[in-house]
Amino acid sequence: MSIWTKIKLYAEKKEQEAWMQKHHCDQKCPKCNTWQGNCNGWSEVIRNDPTPMNDKTKCGKCNQWTTWFDFGMGFTVADDITGEPLK
Numbered sequence: 001m002s003i004w005t006k007i008k009l010y011a012e013k014k015e016q017e018a019w020m021q022k023h024h025c026d027q028k029c030p031k032c033n034t035w036q037g038n039c040n041g042w043s044e045v046i047r048n049d050p051t052p053m054n055d056k057t058k059c060g061k062c063n064q065w066t067t068w069f070d071f072g073m074g075f076t077v078a079d080d081i082t083g084e085p086l087k
Contacts (some may be wrong), residue, residue, distance in 0.1 A: 008036075012038050015037055015038050016035055016037040018037075019035075019036070019037030019038075019041075020037065021043075023037075023062050025056075027042075027068075029059040029061065029062060029064070029066065030066055031059060031064040031066060032059060032061055032062035032064070033060050034059065034061045034062070036059075036060060038061075039059070039060040039061035039067055040060050040061050041061055042057040042058060042059065043059065043060045043063065044057070044058035044060045045057050045058075050067070051072070053069060053070055054067050054068065054069055054070060055067070055070050056068075
């Protein structure tokens, strides 16, 4: 592993630690596989869309939309069409 890769991984770890200290949770974009703590969070959030149990989020890195099933204290990725949780 090169020194630059080690530096990059160290910086990403520190970014995520700071994010967790502030927000106490982190989600990973299923489209680009990036933790939101490493790209300054969701760029947009639409609550209760397409149903009251779903939220749509736009990734801060890849700018793609994802629908999440909100079941209280946690989130799971939902199918973009039906809003039902993916299996």
